[in-house]
Amino acid sequence: MVKQIKININDSFNKELPADPILENTRRQVTKACFSFVKPKQTANPEMLHVSPDMLDNLGLTEADGKSEAFLNIFTGNEVLENTKPYAMCYGGHQFGSWAGQLGDGRAINLFEVEHDNTNWALQLKGAGETPYSRTADGLAVLRSSIREYLCSEAMHHLGVPTTRALSLALSGDEVLRDVLYNGNPAYEKGAIVSRVAPSFLRFGSFEILAARQDIETLNTLVDYTIKHHFSYLGKPSKESYVQFFAEVTERTLQMIIHWQRVGFVHGVMNTDNMSILGLTIDYGPYGWLEDFNFGWTPNTTDSQHKRYRYGNQPNIGLWNLYQLANALFPLIEDAEKLEAILNKYKVDFETQSLKMMRNKLGLELVDDLDTQLIQNLEDNLQLSETDMTIFFRSLGDFKKENPTDGIKIVANAFYHPTEISDAIRQNWNNWFVRYASRLQKETTIDEARKEQMNTVNPKYVLRNYMAQLAIDAADKGDYSLIDELFQLLKNPYNEQPHNEKWFVKRPDWARHKVGCSMLSCSS
Numbered sequence: 001m002v003k004q005i006k007i008n009i010n011d012s013f014n015k016e017l018p019a020d021p022i023l024e025n026t027r028r029q030v031t032k033a034c035f036s037f038v039k040p041k042q043t044a045n046p047e048m049l050h051v052s053p054d055m056l057d058n059l060g061l062t063e064a065d066g067k068s069e070a071f072l073n074i075f076t077g078n079e080v081l082e083n084t085k086p087y088a089m090c091y092g093g094h095q096f097g098s099w100a101g102q103l104g105d106g107r108a109i110n111l112f113e114v115e116h117d118n119t120n121w122a123l124q125l126k127g128a129g130e131t132p133y134s135r136t137a138d139g140l141a142v143l144r145s146s147i148r149e150y151l152c153s154e155a156m157h158h159l160g161v162p163t164t165r166a167l168s169l170a171l172s173g174d175e176v177l178r179d180v181l182y183n184g185n186p187a188y189e190k191g192a193i194v195s196r197v198a199p200s201f202l203r204f205g206s207f208e209i210l211a212a213r214q215d216i217e218t219l220n221t222l223v224d225y226t227i228k229h230h231f232s233y234l235g236k237p238s239k240e241s242y243v244q245f246f247a248e249v250t251e252r253t254l255q256m257i258i259h260w261q262r263v264g265f266v267h268g269v270m271n272t273d274n275m276s277i278l279g280l281t282i283d284y285g286p287y288g289w290l291e292d293f294n295f296g297w298t299p300n301t302t303d304s305q306h307k308r309y310r311y312g313n314q315p316n317i318g319l320w321n322l323y324q325l326a327n328a329l330f331p332l333i334e335d336a337e338k339l340e341a342i343l344n345k346y347k348v349d350f351e352t353q354s355l356k357m358m359r360n361k362l363g364l365e366l367v368d369d370l371d372t373q374l375i376q377n378l379e380d381n382l383q384l385s386e387t388d389m390t391i392f393f394r395s396l397g398d399f400k401k402e403n404p405t406d407g408i409k410i411v412a413n414a415f416y417h418p419t420e421i422s423d424a425i426r427q428n429w430n431n432w433f434v435r436y437a438s439r440l441q442k443e444t445t446i447d448e449a450r451k452e453q454m455n456t457v458n459p460k461y462v463l464r465n466y467m468a469q470l471a472i473d474a475a476d477k478g479d480y481s482l483i484d485e486l487f488q489l490l491k492n493p494y495n496e497q498p499h500n501e502k503w504f505v506k507r508p509d510w511a512r513h514k515v516g517c518s519m520l521s522c523s524s
Contacts, residue, residue: 004082008060013122013200014087015389018218020132028132029102032218034206035087040109041079041129041139043191045173048072049485050326050481052154052322055167055197059123060116066168075195076170077109082114089201092209094324096103096308096483102209103273104133107141110201120229122200123167124522127193134262140176143475144516146192147483148468149284153196153465156281157417157491161259162252163281164198169483180515181301183400190476198231198280204325205273212326230278249340250322252279254346254353257318262357263459264290264389268300268520270309270317272324282500286520289462289509293382293389299465299520315350322346360457361393362436363450366443371493374439377432381479385426386416393458397451399433401440407433416506459493465518466511 013035020036024029030036052067064072070209080086088105095103109131110124126149128142146169153166172191180187202222206514210219224237227245234241234248256279260267267274268286276282295312303309308356309317326339333339358375359365382392392414399410408429412418443450463486489500510516 005061005065005068005074008083009081009084009112009117010120011084011113012225012229013110013113017222019087022132023507025130026132027130027134027136030090030104030132030255030436031213032215033090033216034222035089035110036110036132037085038088038131039086040125040151041100042078042173043076043174043193045071045171046076046078047116048075048459049171049192049475050150050169050483052165052167052487054154054157055165057117058165058320059114059117059121059167059197061493063310070167072170074111075125075168076172076193080395081112081399083255086111088133089206090209091203091205091273092212093203093271094208094321095271095273095319098304099212100273101212101272103205105131106134106137107131108196109199111442115508120199120446121197124201125193126195126196127172127191138174138176140174140191141193141248142176142178143171143192144180144472145285146194147475148287149196149467149473150194151471151483151486151490152284152287152463154487155493156265158491159259159263159459159462159493161263161265161281162200162256162279164276167195167197169194169361176213191410198276198278199281200209200226200276200278201206202226202230202277203273204277204321204328205271206276206277207328208272212318216331221471223329223332224341226277227420239303239333239335243335243338243342246329246333246339246347247327249277249325250342250346251280251349253318253322253502254350255279257314258350258353258357260314261354262361262457263462264293264311265298265462266290266309266311266458267314268298268309270304270314272321274428275325288465288520290389291464293379294378295383299518301520315354319343319346319350339350357457361454363397363445363454364443365445365453368439368442370439372442374432374435377435381425381428382434385421387411388414388416390459390462390464391504392462392507394455394460394504397454397458399440400447401434402435404433404437407436414506431438439481457493459491460502461493463490464507465516465520466514467503469511469514469516472516 017034020030020033027037043405056066086109090104107130108124108126114121130139150166156163170193174191175188177186178190222524234244245312267287286300296310298307298310395411474482
């Protein structure tokens with residue numbers, strides 16, 4: 001055994017919650033338990049591709065630790081840290097609106113929990129082998145999806161979006177068979193493992209499965225545990241603290257989705273098993289950023305017909321999922337009116353906070369009754385022709401209220417087909433810029449200060465799908481340098497970074513219909 005890394009283990013989940021008594025790693029229904037003990041699969045020839053310095057520091061680890069053989073072995077599943085007992089979590093979920101029963105960590109294995117600087121972190125491996133919850137799958141992951149998850153986890157954090165984090169990205173050395181588009185054409189791809197980090201990986205589905213099975217005793221135990229470790233300010237367990245717990249989860253979920261809408265992020269698969277109880281963005285599968293501003297866009301091929309999880313519907317789906325969580329918690333609360341009041345508050349608060357978010361994106365500090373109409377007109381205009389959301393809002397910071405006729409010129413680079421914009425559309429834009437200039441005249445902030453404020457909420461750089469795909473294509477050929485280049489770029493998404501201006505561009509034509517850029521599946 002190689003020299004161990006020094007890390008402050010502080011396990012609670014697998015010590016305080018009921019475990020599956022069966023230790024064999026066989027697919028099965030797991031009842032009256034929150035998890036099953038399971039060891040990661042040994043890999044053929046692991047290779048560490050990238051480690052996040054931020055997360056090393058958050059865990060009390062050094063850069064030298066991240067380069068050690070012990071780190072490589074532990075975070076590829078080839079070695080179990082002393083005095084730890086890895087496990088897979090049991091949960092259920094509503095998938096695309098239908099109850100799917102038991103799901104669970106089918107390709108995620110939780111290693112241990114760490115305490116550092118008064119913060120607790122749970123660490124898990126994604127792609128480290130089968131578990132009792134793998135159903136018909138192999139529990140593995142491929143490099144393609146692992147690069148996307150690794151980069152996006154850290155990119156979202158630096159955008160200010162609540163999210164799980166990523167510690168490391170590694171090759172397993174194994175080949176993994178995948179059918180990318182579920183069209184009967186499977187192929188072998190490089191196997192990979194991502195080490196994911198979060199205060200907790202509990203999901204709405206963790207509670208739903210217990211309620212669905214009428215296992216109220218375990219449900220009660222899990223809710224008490226969750227409040228004790230993650231919502232301790234709510235006090236001792238009681239029906240009132242359970243109500244407050246649901247209110248907190250609702251508020252965190254709302255804030256998370258507001259951030260998604262702000263930066264143009266589309267999760268792609270908002271099933272209840274992919275909803276964090278802490279209001280974190282979790283499970284980066286077929287996600288994407290809006291290229292052109294389009295409320296109807298979803299990156300998920302599985303959802304291409306009904307578009308349940310499209311950009312414009314994410315706030316509604318958040319509420320729908322919260323209704324399912326309310327149903328799961330009801331046996332402990334037994335007060336439908338209080339739960340309904342919280343859900344109704346979500347509707348009101350979302351309208352209020354969404355308006356505030358859009359005011360921030362437009363650089364408006366004062367409140368004006370006509371702002372709602374101004375924003376609605378803007379969103380209508382953005383959909384008249386193909387208009388890049390990120391470039392539009394970032395460029396809008398250069399607008400001067402004294403020169404409304406320069407509006408179109410300032411945002412021209414955001415239009416995908418500027419020469420095809422009709423006179424009628426151009427007139428609509430000119431009218432809007434006149435109204436926007438008039439509205440800005442009511443503000444006391446000078447143009448330079450407004451631009452500075454707008455640039456703190458309108459990112460210059462996001463992880464566009466084509467960017468991730470370029471890194472994936474290079475990695476498939478053994479070149480992993482672009483992974484680090486994008487990782488460094490996305491650590492400062494609101495900064496100008498003149499040397500990285502090549503990434504502040506619209507989606508290239510070659511990526512418009514390319515698999516991995518315009519469409520993704522849940523396959524990984």
